[in-house]
Amino acid sequence: MSAVPLLEVKDLTVEFSTRRGIVQAVEDVNVTVPKGEIVGIVGESGSGKSVTSYAVMRILDRVGRVARGTITYTSLDLVGASEPEMRDLRGREMSMIFQNPRLALNPIRKVGKQLEDVLLQHAQADARDVKRKAIGLLEQVRIARPEERYHAYPFELSGGMCQRIVIALALACKPQLLIADEPTTGLDVTTQKAVMDLVVDLVRARGMSAILITHDLGLAAAYCDKVVVMEKGRVVETAASIDIFQAPQAAYTRKLMRATPRPGITLHDLLPEETPAPTPKAPHQVGEPLLTVENLVKEYKRQAPPPTLKGLFGKKPEPQPPFRAVDGISFTVNKGESVGLVGESGCGKSTTSTIVMRLIDPSGGRILFDGQDIGAVPARAFALSPLRKRIQMVFQDPTESLNPRYTVSRAIADPLLRMGGFTGGARLRDKIAELATMVGLPLELLDRFPHQLSGGQKARVGIARAIALNPDLVILDEPTAALDVSVQAVVLNLLQHLKETLGMSYLFVSHDLHVVRLLCDRVIVMRQGAIVEEGTAEQVLEAPKADYTRELISAIPHPPV
Template sequence: MALLDIKELAVAFRTRRGTVEAVRGVSLEVARGETLAIVGESGSGKSVTSYALMRILDAGGTIRAGEITYGGMDLRRAAERDMADIRGREISMIFQNPRAALNPIRKVGRQIEDVLLRHGRATRQDARAKAIQAMEAVRIRDAASRYHAYPFELSGGMCQRVVIALALACDPKLLIADEPTTGLDVTTQKAVMDLVSELIRERGLSAILITHDLGLAAAYSDRVAVMRDGELVEQGPAAAIFADPQHPYSRKLVAATPREGVGIRELLPPEARTPAPPVQIGGRALLEVRRLTKTFEGEGAPVHAVKDVSFSIRESESVGLVGESGCGKSTTSAMIMRLLDPTAGEILFDGDDLAKTPSRRFARDPRRASLQLVFQDATDSLNPRFTARASIADPLARLGGLDRAARRRRVEELADLVGLPQPLLERFPHQLSGGQKARVGIARAIALEPKLLILDEPTAALDVSIQAVVLNLLADLKARLGMSYLFVSHDLQVVRLLCDRIVVMRGGEIVEQGPAERIMTAPESDYTRSLLDAVPKPPSGGAPTVPPPARAIAR
C-alpha cells in the first residue's frame, strides 16, 4: 500500500474576483521509499497540492473534494491538533526560501531544539546535543560552533542545510521539498540536492520534490508527475517522461528546457520555429573593458568585488558573463552600465572612456541612450504606479526628444516588436503576467535603439516555456536591430544559446574566456568544468534508457 494516497483532490481559493479552482481532481500516490517529483510552471497548483495535504493552505483556501490518506489516516478530516503532531514528525517540509523559513532572530541550533522538544524527541538536557547531531547529519562542518549562528550569518546553501536538518530532526517518513534550490547557485544546488537524495536513501524516506526544473526532477526522482492549471497532465518514471513524453504539454515543457546539443529555436514548439536570422559580427570592438577594478570601502576590511577585469565586445556580438553569486558579475555590469563608479580601469565605448563621466551625471549624458539594461526581475523593475505604456514611454520622453504623438506611435511600434498586445499597454504591472512584464522591460530597454544591451538574468524569474519565447525574442531583436549583448547569468546552458563568446568569473576575477562552443565542450579551467557538471542533466532525448513502462495518464 502506498504511504500517501491522494484521490481526486480539489482545492479552491476565495478571492475578490470570485472562486479560483487551484487544484482540480488530482490523484497521486507515493510509495514507501519512493521520490515523486511534481513538475509544473507557476500557477499549475503543484505547491497548493502539497500545502493541502499538510493542511497549511492560505486563508480563503479550502479542500473542496477528494481524499488524502497517509499511512491509513485520513488527513483531510484529521483534527487540527492531530495535524500539528503529524507536521514535522510524520510529514515535514523544506521550503523555497531558506532564509524566510528560518526565524531571523533565533540561533539556528535553538530552532532545531524547538522542533525536537515540540515533538518530544528530546528533553531539556539532551536537546542541545541532539540538535548538533541533526546539524552534523546534514554535513554542516563544525556544527557545535554553527549552533550559535543566526541565519543571516550563514550562506544560502548553509541556511538550506539548516532547514533540511529542521525537517529531518524528528525522523519523518515523508519529506516534501518545495523548490528547495531556487535562488541557490548551481554548484550549491548540486551539493544540496545530492545531500537530500543521500539522506532520503539512507533513511528510507518517501519524498515529494516540487520543482519547475525538469532536469532537476529527472535527476533526483523516481517518478515525475506533470501538472498544468491545477490538473495532472501525465505521470510516469522520470526517464520515460523525458525520453518519450505523451501529453502535448509535457512535450512542450521537455522541448523548452535548455540542454546540451539543442539550439535556441528548438526550444520552441515546432509550429513556432522560424529560421534563425543571420547575424554578422562586426570586426570593431564596441566595448572594451580594461583592467576594471572595484573596491568597496566598508567599516571592516575593503571588499575587492572586481579585480582587474578586461574583456571586449564587438559590434553585434553577444558575450556571456557567467559566474555564481558574489563573483562580481553584477558589479561589473553595473559599472559598464554607469550605475556605479569603478575604483580603477577604463570602459571604452566606441573609443570613448565612459569611466571619466561620474555615474551621478551619466543619466543626462547623450551616451546614456546607447547603453541600456534588461533587469533580472521584471516585476521589481517596473514602477507599480506606471502603466506599461508610461514605462516604455519614459526613456523616449527623457532622452528620445519625441513629441507626445510621436511617442505614442513609437510605444505602439515597440509593443508590436516585442510581441506585447497593444490593449495591454494600458495595464499596470500587477495586471500583467511574468512574460508580459519581461516584454515591457525589453521594450523599454530597446526604445532608444541602444548599441549595447546588458541582459541581467532576464529569464531567471520566468517559467521555462516563457523563457524559451523570451530568449528567442532577444535573438530576433538582436538580428533586427544590430545590438551587442552582454548576457549576465549563472546558467551556462541558457548563456550558450544566445552567446558567441563566454567570460567566466569567480571571486571578482576572470577565470576563463573564449568562444561559447569551446567553453561548453572543452573548458580549460576546473571551475568552469565544475559549473558545467553541476547542472542537473535531463536524460537526453532519443532512445529511452528504461523499457517503456505502463503509463498512468490522468484524464
Template sequence: MTEPVLSIRNLTVDIPTRRGLFKPVENVSYDIRPGEIRGVVGESGAGKSMTGNAVIGLLDPPARIAEGEIWLNGRRIDQLDAEEKRKIRGKEIAMIFQDPLTSLNPLFTVGAQLVETIQLHLGLNQADAKKRAIDLLDRVRIPNPEERFDQYPHQFSGGMRQRVVIALALCSEPSVIVADEPTTALDVSVQAQVLDLIKELARERQVGVILVTHDMGVIADTTDQVTVMYSGRVVEQGATAQILGAPQHEYTKSLIAAVPRPQVKLHRFPQVSYGGRETTFKIEDLARNWDRSTTSQSGTLLQVEGLTKRFLSKGALLPSRREYFTAVDNVSFDIKDGEVFGLVGESGSGKSTVARMIATLYPVDGGKITFDGEEMTAMDKEGIARYRRQIQMIFQDPYSSLNPRMSVGDIVAEPLIHHKILPRAEVGARVRELLDRVGLASDAHRKYPHEFSGGQRQRISIARALATQPRFLICDEPTSALDVSIQAQILNILKDLQEYLGLTMLFISHDLPVVRQMCDRVGVMRQGKLVEVQETGALFENPQSDYTRELLDLMPRLEQLSEEEFAGLREQG
C-alpha cells in the same frame, strides 16, 4: 511493493471567486513510497505547489480541499481539525521552501530555531535538544556545527541556509518531505549538493519526498517517479525514465523539447507549443524604425580593462582599519559589435557587479571601461548621459524591477522623456508602438505591473530598455525567475533583437544550457576573477580551466534523451 507513506486520491482544491469556483488543483492522485522521490513538474500556476500545500494543511483561505482524500501512514489526514493538522506538520510531514534566504527568522540563531522545533515535537530538555540540533547540522554536512549553532541566518550562505532548512525539516524524522522548488534560488554547484543531500536522505532514512520543480534537469537527475501537471490536472505520470524517454502527452513532449540543451546550439529556443498561448513579437516592425546609423569603427564596442570593485566589509573610524571585500578583481575583456557575450559563475562571483559598473550603477574603483572608442570612466556629466542612453539593462526579477505605482505606459515613457528623445506629444504613440511590438495587448499602457504575468513583465522591461534605441543591452539573469516555457519566449525575443537590430549584449546567467544557446563568447568568473574566456562551443567542448570543467560537470542533464530522440521531438514541436 511497499505500502505508500502518502497517498493522494482524487484531490480537488477550489477557490471561490466572484466569477464562480476556480479549481487550481483538479482530480490529482499519486502515491509516495518510503525512500521514493516523486517529481511534480509543470509551469507556474499548474497547481503543483497548491497540491503540496494541501497535503501539509497550509492552504491559504479561501482555498480549500473540495474533494478527495489524503492518507498518511494509513491515516486519513485531510479531514483533521486545525490543531491536529498542526501536530502532524513538522512531525510527520515536513516542508522545504524555495528561498532559503527568507525561510529562516533573521532575528533568532539557527540553534534556537532548531531547538524550538525539536522540543516541540520530541519534548526533549534543553541540553538533549541542543545535542540533537548539532547532530542534525552535522548530518546535513554543515562544517563546525557547534560553532554554527550560535550563529544567525545572515551568517550563512544561500546553500548553507538551505541545509539548515533541511535540518529543520528533519527535526523529528518525518516520513514525508514536501520540497517546493528547493534549489531554484541556488547556484548550479550548490544545487547539486542540496539535491545529493535530498537523494541521500530518501535512500538512507527512507523518507518519501515530493519534489516540486519546473526544472526538467532536476527531475531527470533526482527523481524516481514524475507527475506532469498542466492547469491543475495531471496530464501524465509514471517512472521518470519512462516519462522523459517516451512521453505520451503533447504537453510533456513540448515541455521536454523546450529545455535548453548544452550539447548543441540551435537557431531558436523550442517553445512550449501546447495550449497555443504563443504571443507574437513584431521584430520586423521594430527593425524598420530602428536608427542603425551608428556602428563602431574598430569592430569592438565595449572594452573593459583591469576593472576592480571593492566593497567595505568592516567599517572603522580610522581609514587604515577599514576592511574591504574585492568583488571584482582586475577583470578585462572586450565585446565585439553585434556580439552576445556571456558571463557565468556562481552567485557572489562578481558577474552582476561587472554589469552594474558598465551600466554606471556602481562607481568604478579601478580600471577603465571604453565604449565605442571613448573612455566612459573619464567622461564628463554630458558624456555619461549620452553613454547611458546607449546602454540599457534588463534585470532578473520582473516583479521588483518595475515600479508598482506607475502605469506600464509611464514606465516605458520614462526613458524617452528623461533622455528627451521625443517631444512630449509623440511619446504616447511611441510607447504604444513599443508595447505592441513586444507582443502586449493594445490597452497594456493603461494597466499596472501587477496585472501582468512574469513573462509579460519581462516583455515590459524589454520595451523599456528598447525605448532609447540602445546599442548595448545588459541582461542580468533575465529568465532565471521564469518558467521553461516563458523563458523560451523571452530568450527568442532577445535573439531576434540581436539578429535584426544588431544589438550587442552582455548576457549574465548561471544557467549553462541557456548560455550555450544565447552567447557567441563566454567568460567564466570565480571569486571576482575572470578565469576563462572562450568561444561558446569551445568552452563547452574543451574547457581550459578546472573550474569551468567542474561547473559543466554539475549541470543537471536530461540524459535519458538521446540526440536523435531530441531532434525528432523538435520537429514535432
C-alpha cells in the same frame, strides 16, 4: 513497490475563495507516493504543485480549503483529521522543506534554538540532551563547526547553509515523508547539487519517501523515481522518470521538455514544435570593438570590527585590505556581438555589469565605449551624457523593475520622453506602438498596469523600454531568471530576433551556462572577481579548460536524454 502506499492523494480539489469568487487552484489531482520512493511534481508557476503539497500538510491559507477528494497517509485520513492530530503528524511523520531558505527561518532566533523547538515539541529530546541532539543534527546535514553554528542567526549564514538548517529542521524528528518545495530555487548550481545530493542521500539512507516539487525537469529527472507533471491545477502525466523523458505522452510535457535549455540545441528548438522556423539570416557581422574594459577594479571597504575599549586607547589595528568585488578584469564586446558573463553569486558579474552600465563608479581601470573613456565620467553625471541612451539595461526582476504606478505605455515612453526628444502626442504614441509590436506585446495591453500583466508580458515591457532609444549596447542582467521555462524560451528567441534586426550588442549576465550558450557568441566565466575562462560559447561549454568551468557544467542537472 509495496502494496500500501505511504501517501495517496485521490481526486483532490482545492478551492480558494477570492474577491472574484471561488477559484479552483487544484482539480482532481491524483498522486501516489510509495514507501521509499522519490516522486517529483513538475510544473510551471500556477500549476498548483505547491498548493497540492500544502493541502497534504494541511497548511493552506485561511481562504483555501479542500473541496473534494481524499488524502490518505498510511491509513490516516488527513482531510478529516483534527488540527491537534495534524500538528502531531507535522514534523514527526511528514515534514517540509521550503523555497527560499533564508525566509523560511525565524530571523531573530538562533538556528540551534529553532532546531530545539522542533525536537522538544515532538518529545524527541528533553531539556538535558536537547542541545547535544541539535548539534548532532547540524552534523548530519554536514555543517562544518556545528557547535559554533548552533549560535548563528540565519542572516549570518549563506543561502546554501540556511537550506541545510531547514533540511535539519525537517528531518529532526525522523519523519517518513519529506516534501521539498523548490528546495534549490535561488541557489547556485554547485550549491544546488550539494543540497540535492544531501537530501537524496539522507532520504535513501533512512528509507524515507519524498516529494520533490520543482519547475526544473532536469532536476526532477536526475533525482526522482517517478514524475508527475501538472498544468493549471491538473495532472497531465504520471510516469517513471526514465519513460517520461524518453517518451513523453502529454503535449504539455513535450512542450516543457523542448523549452528546457540543454546541450546541442539551437534557440529555435526551445519553441513548441509547430513554430515556423525563422527565415535564415546571413551570419551576422561582428564588427570593431564597441566596449573595451581594461583592468577594471571595484573595491569595497570591509566592515570595521566593533571598536573595543582597548582599541580606543591602545594602538590602532592594521586596517584590513579592502574587499575586491571585481579584481582587475579586461574584456571586449564587439559591435553586433553578444557576450555572456557567467558565474555564481558573489563572483562580481553583476558588479561588473552595473559599472559598465555606469550606475556605480569603478575603483580603477578604464571602460572605453566607442573610443571614449566612459569610466572617467562619474556615475552620477552619466545620466546627462549623450552616451547614456546608447547603453541600456534589462533588469533581472521584471516586476520589481517596473514602476507599479506607470501604465505600460508610460513605462515605455519614459526613456523616449527623457532622452529621445519626444514630447508626447501622436508621434510618441506611434513610436510606443511600434516598440510594443517589435517585442510582441499586444497593443490592448498598453493601458494596463504592471500587476495586470503576466511575467512574460512584464519582461517584454522591460525589453521594449531598453530598446526604445536604439541603444548600441544592451546589458541583460539575468532577464529570464524569474520566468517559467516556456516563457523563457519565447523571451530568449525575442532577444535574439531583436539583436539581428537592430544590430545591437548584448552583455548577457547569467548563472545559467546553457542559456548563455544559446544566446551568446562568446562566454566569460568569472569567479571571485576574476576571469577564469574566456572563449567562444562552444569552446567553453564543450571543451572547458578551467577546472571551475568543468565543475559548473557538471553541476547542472541533465534530463536523461
